[in-house]
Amino acid sequence: MAHADPHLRVGVDLGGTKTEAVVVRLGGDAPEVVARRRIPTARDLGYEHIVLQTCALVRDVASDAGVADLPPVGVGMPGSRTRDGRVKNSNTTCLNGMPFEADVVRALGREVTFANDANCFALAEATWGASRGARVSFGVILGTGVGGGVVLEGPAGRPRAWEGAQGIAGEWGHVTLEPRDGPPCYCGRRGCVETYLSGPAIERAYEERSGARLGLPEIAVAATRGDDVARALLDERVEVFGRALATVLDVLDPDVVVLGGGVSNLDVFYERGAAAVARWTFTDVLATKIVKHALGDSAGVLGAALLP
Numbered sequence: 001m002a003h004a005d006p007h008l009r010v011g012v013d014l015g016g017t018k019t020e021a022v023v024v025r026l027g028g029d030a031p032e033v034v035a036r037r038r039i040p041t042a043r044d045l046g047y048e049h050i051v052l053q054t055c056a057l058v059r060d061v062a063s064d065a066g067v068a069d070l071p072p073v074g075v076g077m078p079g080s081r082t083r084d085g086r087v088k089n090s091n092t093t094c095l096n097g098m099p100f101e102a103d104v105v106r107a108l109g110r111e112v113t114f115a116n117d118a119n120c121f122a123l124a125e126a127t128w129g130a131s132r133g134a135r136v137s138f139g140v141i142l143g144t145g146v147g148g149g150v151v152l153e154g155p156a157g158r159p160r161a162w163e164g165a166q167g168i169a170g171e172w173g174h175v176t177l178e179p180r181d182g183p184p185c186y187c188g189r190r191g192c193v194e195t196y197l198s199g200p201a202i203e204r205a206y207e208e209r210s211g212a213r214l215g216l217p218e219i220a221v222a223a224t225r226g227d228d229v230a231r232a233l234l235d236e237r238v239e240v241f242g243r244a245l246a247t248v249l250d251v252l253d254p255d256v257v258v259l260g261g262g263v264s265n266l267d268v269f270y271e272r273g274a275a276a277v278a279r280w281t282f283t284d285v286l287a288t289k290i291v292k293h294a295l296g297d298s299a300g301v302l303g304a305a306l307l308p
């Protein structure tokens, strides 16, 4: 067994389909992943099982890394928490209403730091990735849902995720654009940003308008090959992106906006997205950079390791 290394952290990304854990050594120019494990999230086996599975994964990955004393642990997961510490708005629905954080802490026998998965993404990209060096950055996940996280430069230049008064800072996906006529959202309102800009929302709109079912990458290709429905749809969604992101820029005025998730792989959001944002932002020259993620799928779990 190695002696205790003060730079080691455990990060856990509790996703809807998979749960990943890493042991990372901090302090360098890039994250040094010492051990990594990935398992399917057993959402069908119920709440208690997910609590135990998460704790077992933490112990196993620490054992893989050869550490005797468990390093500080951070967990990133979708959703937010209520004032009394219960999970809210998670797409792993058996967690909703449950005191997941307290139960993991009790089962693990030590403190754990929790955050929203979009905050973890934004934090990792600001520390090691595409928004590194920014004083203020906004990380956006355009995936199965739409989430966001605000990261501010902290003491000693170390980026920190800004949680906000009720833990919803950066929850841009549920800003309502068309409260009367927009598509219904699971949050109970209509016309949230998520109902226009998530991957499934774009795929569903394409199917409704064309009668054909295509995946997001195929829709992007079709738009460049004379498919008028695909082209008009992406033009429209880039415009929505610009209008919605402009509301963030007008309030936060970040140095960098970094995009992640499946929709962020569509070039059109960089080619024409920045111009659309500029049209709707209260400025004559747009200084904010809009950039693609640099850490890929690992950003969530690496960001979780940066929490404690």
Ligand SMILES: [Zn+2]
Pocket: 173, 174, 185, 186, 187, 188, 189, 192, 194
């Ligand atoms: Zn909503």
